[in-house]
Amino acid sequence: MESKWRKAKVALGLNLCISVPRFPEDDPLTVDSAAARFSDAGVTSPLASRLSTPSTPTPSSSGLRLLKTGSKSSKKTCAICLTTMKPGDGHALFTAECSHAFHFHCIASNVKHGSQTCPVCRAKWKEIPFQRSSSDLIHGRARINPVDWPQGGDRWMTLVGRLPPRSDSNRQIASLFHNSEPSSFVDDEPLDPQPESSERSAAAVDAKNIKAEMVEIKTYPEFSAVQHSTSHKNFNLLVHLKAPFTSSRQNSGSSCADSTVSHQTSRAPVDLVTVLDISGSMAGTKLALLKRAMGFVIQNLGPSDRLSVIAFSSTARRLFHLRRMSDTGRQLALQAVNSLISCGGTNILEGLRKGTKVLEERKEKNPVCSIILLSDGQDTYTVTGANPRLDYQSLLQFSPRGGAGCQIPVHAFGFGMDHDATSMHSISQASGGTFSFIEAEGVIQDAFAQCIGGLLSVVVQGLHIDVGCTHPGVRISSIKAGSYTSHVSGDGKTGTIDVGDLYADEQRDFLLSVDVPSSARCMEMALVRVGCMYRDPISKETVNLLGHEVKIERPENVGVCMASIEVDRQKNRLQAAEAMSEARASAERGDLGGAVAVIESCRTALSESSAARAGDQLCVALDAELKEMQQRMASRQVYEASGRAYVLSGMSSHSLQRATTRGDSTESMTLVHAYQTPSMVNMLTRSQTMGPPVGSTHPPPVQPPRFFVAQPQPR
Structure with a gap:
């Protein structure tokens, strides 16, 4: 039998490495069962834990060999379906001329959709694999069949065909x-069916535990005390929101097939x-x-x-x-x-x-x-x-x-x-x-x-904030909410902010400006009441948080009163965001010098703020980011290549208070991390530690294509 295959190889005139399945007359092992699993192996195989580039099988000196159990190829992974390519599972394997290996049915499907290059290194192939119908797999036979090879009446699976001229x-x-x-x-596809009664009760307990955590609201007045005999225009109030965080929700990235019902309902x-x-x-x-x-x-x-x-x-x-x-x-x-x-x-x-x-x-x-x-x-x-x-x-x-x-x-x-x-x-x-x-x-x-x-990791949906003045003389003059929709009533007595979805442990800060009237001497004055309403995406229930009052003291005399660092920090963030927008507008008009001057002025103002003098890390990060933008506006060529995109990505991040990827500067990463949530960090760490290395962009040396069929292991 071996001599027949050697003659076929010589007739083809190709330097190919072939592993020949043992036929029933040569081996009592059932080859038909391997052939039956040939076409659907990619569907039934478990997903590998990570992507990896398969190593190249070593050809024998004669160009004709049988794949041995326990060879190094047992540790290779198909880069298309991500499942392990190992001997003994009856899956046909194809190694291309660029040295990358795949399951045959995977790469044949890839070629079927029009690809003529390697999915890993993008090297152009001179020969491609293609597959006939599953009925042609009788006896588990395979052969290399160029386009000009005579087509006989026997049932064969065509493995490699010469590529046609490249089309336009x-x-x-x-x-x-x-x-x-x-x-x-x-x-x-329909959603997951409801769990069985016993599983449903466990899921209900899990959902109940999650519901116990609610959005946290904190408020900070710019000053804790204002002299009672004076009025105050544009007095700043900070509304701080923090989404709930539970460890059960942070399993969000798991993709294991045996996930439990409680896991599926945890996010x-x-x-x-x-x-x-x-x-x-x-x-x-x-x-x-x-x-x-x-x-x-x-x-x-x-x-x-x-x-x-x-x-x-x-x-x-x-x-x-x-x-x-x-x-x-x-x-x-x-x-x-x-x-x-x-x-x-x-x-x-x-x-x-x-x-x-x-x-x-x-x-x-x-x-x-x-x-x-x-x-x-x-x-x-x-x-x-x-x-x-x-x-x-x-x-x-x-x-x-x-x-x-x-x-x-x-x-x-x-x-x-x-x-x-x-x-x-x-x-x-x-x-x-x-x-x-x-x-x-x-x-x-x-x-x-x-x-x-x-x-x-979404834990809050449709978050809506209501602000109402509690003192009859207080009026809301403005709400600074970035890209979020906000509204102040005509009489200034109420205001709203539509926040939308929040990720687990995500935070939002909104700055309100109110007009505070003079008043009689009193210990406390309630300015506004802040409440919110949102929907829990798991329980589908609406959560209402009643008003949280913001109060200040109104003494006869005010001594030394320090401004709130929290309020000053957010004023710096908003000032930096406005400077980015103004600088970008100047750059688009062709005035790069003016754009750089706007950013430099903002950096100077930030350095003189109370928060910066107190060593606030957000101010340090803002200054590093603004400096990076200045460098990317050094010339029209630099701005067109990367400056515009870098600035727009920064504007998007600040306006939504949500992390974005931008540029490759390590100096500005601190600010990006300021908006990152634990679930983002976990997934990013998984990508950097479990994901495959990027590797060289150059394709490996071209080698002759090789095809082999893994032998079933004896039981």
């Missing part, structure tokens, strides 16, 4: 978007849509790193979370409908992501329309939903009008069914130096999401990790 970008796009797409996206499950740029500029390392980052996201979504994948270039297509991240769901999602190929232009708007459509038309809804948008190029859709934020909001219809408070937050990631930072920032602003600037390509997985670390 339009034909590549057609290969990716060739299948018809449903007109309505009502095919989302609110998520409906996540990823809208990914696959235009021609994403070719090579960028697309490979994007696939790796998406693999991390898929691994860390739980079985109650649902994911959909939208790919866009000159047009957009839904590649993966909204479905739960069970073991099967993860495998299919990974295959969809790894089938991506780069080609065409950049139509961000069309991608967002598809992503929004998925969430609008879903039959069932998880409590939390969001869109992750990544792009590295200029949008081919031109937004018209003076306010691009409003244009995007109307075109994308972020608040469809459900009325106010049902916006779909889009967390936008500008990738590299050539992305459309202005449009991406406008999209995030219009939707209530964040804008991150991924300057270094290798940071993309960490950026995604930080984002989903927050999304998988």
Whole structure:
């Protein structure tokens, strides 16, 4: 039998390494059972704990060998389905000419969707694997079959075919978007069924324990005492909110298949849509790193979370409908992501329309939903009008069914130096999401990790703050709430702030300015009452926190009264955010000198504040961030390359008081950490410690392709 295969190899004239399955007449082991598992192995295999690049199998001197049990290949991992490639499980393995190895059915599926390059290193392949129907697997036989090899009547599985001449970008796009797409996206997978009675009672106990924790409200007046005979205009009051934090909610990143019911109910499950740029500029390392980052996201979504994948270039297509991240769901999602190929232009708007459509038309809804948008190029859709934020909001219809408070937050990631930072920032602003600037390509997985670390820890939804004056002479003059919607009544007696969702342990600070009248001498004067209302995403119950009064003393004489450090710290933060916005406007007008002067003036004012003199770390971090912005405005070329995106990402972070990824400066990371939550830190640490190293961007040396079939181990 061996001589027949050697003759076949010589006839092919190819330097190939083949492992031949033993046929029934040669070995009593059942080969048919291995063949039966050949095509569905990727679905039934457990998910590996991390991605890794497989090592290259060592060819024998003759080019023909049988894979031995216990070889080094037993520790390799398929970079597509993330499961271990080891001998004895009956899975066909394919090692390409670039030395990267995969399960055959995984890479054949990748090729089927039009990919002609290695999913790991993006090296162009001269030969590709492709698979016939499962009926051709009778007798478990396999052979290398170039395109010009005569096709006989026997049942064989074609493994490698010579690539046709490379087509143009339009034909590549057609290969990716060739299948018809449903007109309505009502095919989302149903949510997790309700647990059994015994499990339900345990989940109810868990939910009850979580409900005991509520949003914390604290208030700080600018001064604790004001002389009773004087009035005070624009007296500052700080409203500080902190979301509850429970250890049970912080298991949010777990994606183990055997998650318990109590774990699934310990946090609110998520409906996540990823809208990914696959235009021609994403070719090579960028697309490979994007696939790796998406693999991390898929691994860390739980079985109650649902994911959909939208790919866009000159047009957009839904590649993966909204479905739960069970073991099967993860495998299919990974295959969809790894089938991506780069080609065409950049139509961000069309991608967002598809992503929004998925969430609008879903039959069932998880409590939390969001869109992750990544792009590295200029949008081919031109937004018209003076306010691009409003244009995007109307075109994308972020608040469809459900009325106010049902916006779909889009967390936008500008990738590299050539992305459309202005449009991406406008999209995030219009939707209530964040804008991150991924300057270094290798940071993309960490950026995604930080984002989903927050999304998988939502503990408060629809948070609404009410402020009412308790003293008849007190009036609210303004509310400084950043990007959050706020309103002051015409008579100044009441005010509101719509905060929306909060992640576990997340904090918000809002500065109110009130007019305090003179009064008779008294020990205390109540100025305002602050209360809030929100919805618990797990119990679905509405929580009302009654008013928290802010009081000051009104003595006849006031001695030395120190200003509140807490209030001064937030005044510095708001001043820095305003300086960033003003400097950016100057830079866009071409006045970089004026922009730098605005930032320098703000840095000087911060250094003279009470908080800075007291050694406040937020002031130190603000100064470092402003200094970084000055350096990125040194010239028009530097500003266009990275300064604009860096400033916009900083503005997004401060206006929402939420962490974003921006730049690669270590000096400004302290401020980013100031907005990070424990769940973000946990997920980021997981990405940095458990994720695969980025490695070299250069593909490995090209080697002849090798194919082998693992032998079943004897029982």
